Amino acid sequence: GIQVEQSPPDLILQEGANSTLRCNFSDSVNNLQWFHQNPWGQLINLFYIPSGTKQNGRLSATTVATERYSLLYISSSQTTDSGVYFCAVSTSGTYKYIFGTGTRLKVLA
């Protein structure tokens, strides 16, 4: 089956810093989402982005489907950005999302 790897696995930032999280996948995908899991365990949708670029406030994401990767950019990080970031993909003909390994982010005040 498809493999979804995220890097880095762990990241510590000072408040105000910028970061880039990467998601590599081993096969063509139909759908791709980025999620933030807050420290209480709730998963929040950030982006639905099977291709192209989107921006939402301090967050933006880019997916290059032909090269099988997606990037999540966090600018001017805040302590509330702490948590785990997951990308999840589904492939053609399936409805199931496969989750990546995750990036654990801690933003220090």
Next chain:
Amino acid sequence: SAVISQKPSRDICQRGTSLTIQCQVDSQVTMMFWYRQQPGQSLTLIATANQGSEATYESGFVIDKFPISRPNLTFSTLTVSNMSPEDSSIYLCSVEVTGPETQYFGPGTRLLVL
């Protein structure tokens, strides 16, 4: 979008017992999904539940251990049967909203088995 609630939010159970987790959605959806997240790990899909049909289980998960009900388009239950400490996890339900095919998650049920 969709608003999803789960009950209970957390529980501590003794080994050998069973726990049923409820998932309620604020709108009618065709597909509901159950995931397990073991401590410090990513999410793993347990099964897909469609109303009016048997749930479809992923490799490594069986109906006897994780029976699922889907009586209508807004509700589902997952039972964790004959629990052992290895079942200690967060269990999450999710739904798929089309246009585009986006998944939304409930708050999760934190289960600790002693």
